[in-house]
Structures are given as C-alpha cells and as structure tokens.
Amino acid sequence: MAQKYAPYGLWESPITADAIAQDSVALTAIFVDPVTKDIYYIELRASEGGRCVVMSSKTQKEVFGKDFNARTRVHEYGGGAAIAYNGTVYSSNFMDFRLYAAKDGNIKPITPEDPNKLYRYADFCVHPVHTDLLVAILEDHTNDTPRTVRNSLCVVNSSAATITSLVSTEDAEIEFYAAPTFSPSGDKLAWQFWKHPDMPWEGGQIYVADVHYNSNTHTLSLSNTKLVAGEANNLSACYPLWASNDKLLFTSDESKFANLWEYTQACTKPVLSSVVQQDFCMPSWTLDNYSFALLDENGTKAICVAWRAGRSVLYVVDIATGSYVEIKDESFDFVVVNNVCRLSDYTFVFTGLQSNAPGAAMLCTLTGPSFVPNFQVLRSTASASAAPFPEGIISLPTPLEFKVAGDKTVYAVYYAPNNPAYAGSSIPGEKPPCVLSVHGGPTGLETQHLNWLKQYFTSRGYAWLDVNYSGSSCYGRAYVERLQGNWGITDVSDCIGAIQSPQISSLIDTKRTAIRGGSAGGFTTLAAISLDSSAASKVKFFASATNSYGISNMELFAEDTHKFELMYIIKLLGGTREEIPKVWHDRSPVYFSTNIKTPLLVLQGNDDAIVPPAQSWTIIDGIIKSKGRVEAHFFDGEQHGWRTSGTLKKAIELEREWYEKSMVRPTVAT
DSSP, X not given: OOOEEOOTTOOOOSOOHHHHHHTOEEEEEEEEOTTTOOEEEEEEEGXXXXXXXXXXXXXXXXXXXXXXXXXXXXXXXXXXXXXEETTEEEEXXXXXXXXXXXXXXXXXXXXXXXXXXXXXXXXXXXXXXXXXXXXXXXXXOSSXXXXXXXXXXXXXXXXXTEEEEEEOOTTGGGEEEEEEEEOTTSSEEEEEEEETTOOHHHHOEEEEEEEEEETTTTEEEEEEEEEEEOOSTTOOEEEEEESSSXXXXXXXXXXXXXXEEEEOSSOEXXXXXXXXXXXXXOOOSSBSOOSEEESSTTOOEEEEEXXXXXXXXXXXXXXXXXXXXXXXXXXXXXXXXXEEEEEETTEEEEEXXXXXXXXXXXXXXXXXXXXXXXXXXXXXXXXXXXXOOOTTOOOOOEEEEEEEGGGEEEEEEEEOOOOTTEEEOSSTTBOOOEEEEEOSSSSOOOOOSOOHHHHHHHTTTOEEEEEEOTTOSXXXXXXXXXXTTTTTTHHHHHHHHHHHSHHHHTTSOGGGEEEEEETHHHHHHHHHHHOTTOHHHHHTOSSEEEEESOOOOHHHHHHHSOGGGTTHHHHHHTSOTTTOHHHHHHTOGGGGGGGOOSOEEEEEETTOSSSOTHHHHHHHHHHHHTTOOEEEEEETTOBSBOOSHHHHHHHHHHHHHHHHHHSOOOOBOO
C-alpha cells in the first residue's frame, strides 16, 4: 500500500484511546514462595476499576475472590501488598484494609476488624520457624492528619488474628519503616528506617536486632538493636537482604552512587571491589521493589539491576571477590527490570519492560561459567482481545544528552513521529509539533519502555520528548541534588534548554511545543508557564500545556499532602516556610496565574490525597479571573493517577483534542 502524506499531528492512527484503555494491564509485582517455589504476580486491571489481582503462575487463576483488591495505601503509594510462604498467600485488601491469608482455596482475615479503616498493613515477612507470625509495617490513621499518622513495625499473629507492637517510638508521627526481613534462622531482623524531613533515598538507615520468641504469649520481641548503615548525613542505605545468618546485603550511596554493600559483625563495607558509577536501585517510592536477589543458597552470588544511560542492565555480582559480569541476551532487551526475586539456584524472576514489546513477568535461568541467560515469559501484558497494531508503528526511543548553564549535562529521550502508513507531512518544510513530558517525583526517572500513550501521539505525527531534568534519579546522587533549593527553576530551565538544544530544535517545530506532566511534573508544567523566574512565562514559550494533578500552592501542599511527602519540599525549596517565605511564595504558580498566556488543560482526581483537588481549583480560578484560557476535568473515584479504563480513555482523548485546538498553525521554512 502506498504511503500517504498529511500534516504532522493529524495523521490517522489505529492506536486509539479505546485500544489503550480497554485491556490495560500492568504488572505491579512478582513474588516467590521460598518453600514451595510457586510464583505469583499482581495485575492492575483498568477494566476492573483499577483492581489489583494476585495471580498464581502455576494455575493461572486468582488467589483471592473477585471482590478482593490486593493493594495497600501505606505511604499512599503502596507496594509490598502481598507475599507467599509455604503454600499460604498473604495480602492486604484495599476494600477493608485488613490483611488476609489464602491457602488451598480457604481465605480468612488475619488482622482485627477495622470498620473505620484506621490501620494499614504492608511489606510483610514471615518468621521462618514460627510461621504463623509475620512482621509488617503498621500505619495508624486513628488521628488522620498528615502530622498525626503513626508508623511502626508490628507482629501479626495469623492464627489468632491479632497484632502486637514490635518497633515503635514516641516520634512515630515523623518516622517511617520499610523492608523488614528475617535472617534465615529467624534469630535476627533487619529493616530500613528514616524520618522527616528525609525521604528514604535521602536519609535511609538500616537497623539490625536480635529476635526473641516468647512461648507463653506466642509473640516476638527485639533486643540489641544496632544501626549498621546510613548513620552519616547525606547518605542513604536501602533494601536490606540477608545473604546468610551472618551477612546482610543492602544498597548504599556513600560513594554518591547506590552500590551494593554488606554488613557482618566484623565490618560494614562495599561488596564491589571498586565503585561502579551506576545506581543499583531506584528511589523507593513504593515498597518491596528490590533490584537484586541471591543466586545461590550460600549467598555467594547475586543478580543485580543497575542503571546505565537511563536503562536497566543486569549484573551477576560475586559477593566474595567483588567482581561482576554483565548479562546480555539479544532476544530480550529489557530497558526496565523491577521486582527481582530468587526462585532457585541461578534462577530468578522479575517484571521486565522493553522498548518495542509489552511488559511481562519473566523467569531467567543462568547457565555455565559465563552465566548464559535463558529467558521465559510467564505472563505478557499484551492485549488478548484487541487487534494487533501494524508492524513498524512503534517509535523507538533515542537517548540524548545536551548541555545547560555551567556546562552541565542533562538527559532526554526523543521519539520521532512514526506511522508506516505515512511518508511525512503534506506541508513542504513542516516540522512536527512536539509534546514535552515532565516526569513526576521530582526524584524519579522517565524510562525508555514501551508506553502506548507516547505511541498514540507519535503515530499521529507528533514528536515526543521526555526530559530527565536535573534532580532525576538513576544518574547518581549528585545529579539528584542539583534540584535541592532549585525546584521550579532548574527543572524548568532544563526543559526549555532541551527544546533549544541543537539536537532537538533541528527536529521539531519549537513554536508548536506542548509541555505536560503529572504531580511534580504538573508543578513543573505550571511553573514553566507562570513563574516570574521562568523565561518561558515571559514569551509564551510553550504553545499548549496539560497539568495533571500538579502542585500550584506550596504552602497548601505542605498542609494538605500525605505524611510521606509532608516535608519533602523543604529540601527542594531550600528551607522551611518560616526560613524562606518569599521563596515559598515565588515558587507557587497560583500567585502568578496572571502570567499564564499558554492555553492550559487541567486533569484532576477528586479522591487524590497526595495532591488534593484544591491545588487544581485555585490555579483554575486564578486563570479565569485573569481571562486566560483554561479547560478542566475532574474525575470521581480517581486518586493520584488514573486507574480505571474509562478515565484513561477520557484523559487521552482530552489531551489530544486540547493540542489540536490550542497549537498554533505550522511554522513553514521559507
């Protein structure tokens, strides 16, 4: 069939919002029963209202009932919702916030009744001897304000359906816990701890304690608690995992890169013989997303995920010698590897994402002295009912680097317009309009995996640009710390610098560039088109903008957001409200809404507890009063991000329609 020509941005595409939303499935976790070796994974199904489903890889059936939602709201972002041990699967249920156990088809609650949903549980570990006792994070919302929520570690007695406190202090309102893990014998417990104003990747600490069992009360207690990693300022230790009864592995960024470390009674030291200038983990926004696992029972080797040039790489690390070998396979090119779990000797499972294929739950076996990988797909997220898209329609990522002020490098990923039905534009000399996407966090990373929203636009003749601005993760701690004190300035200037860089400006129509983002990315979007400090707000640099649940008022955010991020912005802005009130004011787009000349689309979930709807209403009101151009849509039942197929479809279509309405006519070369 002959290829067609049409203006960029107006190509017809088989990638529809319906096709993206109708069978949208994401794999949020994969885990292994260490006794039976059965594999389970959790599917997030948009077609079922965003329900999370625990699936057995062996039976390909749900473990819990159709009304069960395997999700937790600990730290609001959740994670660590389910584990399995000796044939029993344990999971939090989002419907009533209780913890349940399922075995041989029998399902029962194992925490007390909680009609007011005051208690949340996540990140479980089972005692290897007294297997009806679990340690979990307990988040107590009895006094349900961001400053009074209390976090602790508790013991769950699954036989009696009772809980008892294990680790808690008088400062529980400012403290956090993650990753409790028993040593193989059950004689020791390790966990991560941090407190305000740090985030876990800023000031995470690892503690180890002796475990004692009381046969009279059938519960556990701790003694001899030691801080073993993360005691220094500006250092973070995360993801504890026992290699043996005497050796604990974890990640530490003491070298300014999060490498693998070990703790023994003798010392705490790096595992690697020299610093690898790559991060061996992502920031722990969600719980239990481990990036490494043991490969043998003796704990002598580990499979590790590191980040290089914005994508995952796999290494086999020899823990004794500190050497490592990269694992490669031409048939599976994973750009994102998450949820790494040991299955058996030199066999592990993970969730993997590629640039040119849907995500999957994967099993990998390494053979021979060179660790040749054999990958097996356990579950693909490819739609079972939708017609396949045409071959060659996927626009592949092109990683780019460009320089900004001070000769600093910033990273971006470019996706060119691509549709096999079209040879180009029907307008001579036309360059494509561009959607510049700003990731959330801001301590986050926009990865290079296949994202059908991006393909929705590139297959219609748009260019798409992801900017991993200064402050993004997985490029080392120094890159993250560039944003400290500069949020709303450096991120904005990096986005503008990306568009102005020769590598990118030569490819796109810079006068038809839209900026869009969600959460922290929504804030950067608003900052770019409003703040006095933004050069873009002075000249209407961006032709259009989409803000999804973004922050508009720093003071309101500090009052209304959830506990986990309550003090996150102190470092990002450079001080407290009392210390630098002018900065807090000058970085709040709501006070500069009269500057907004760029047409703005606002999308917001009405049940968002992280960035509440008031953040959107206030900026909308300001734009209307100054007679700016704004359109807003609020979605009932949605929280921080879209989980249901109906909202996914609507949000995609609204954004495309907004750009079609608000983008200026093509700029044609003469």
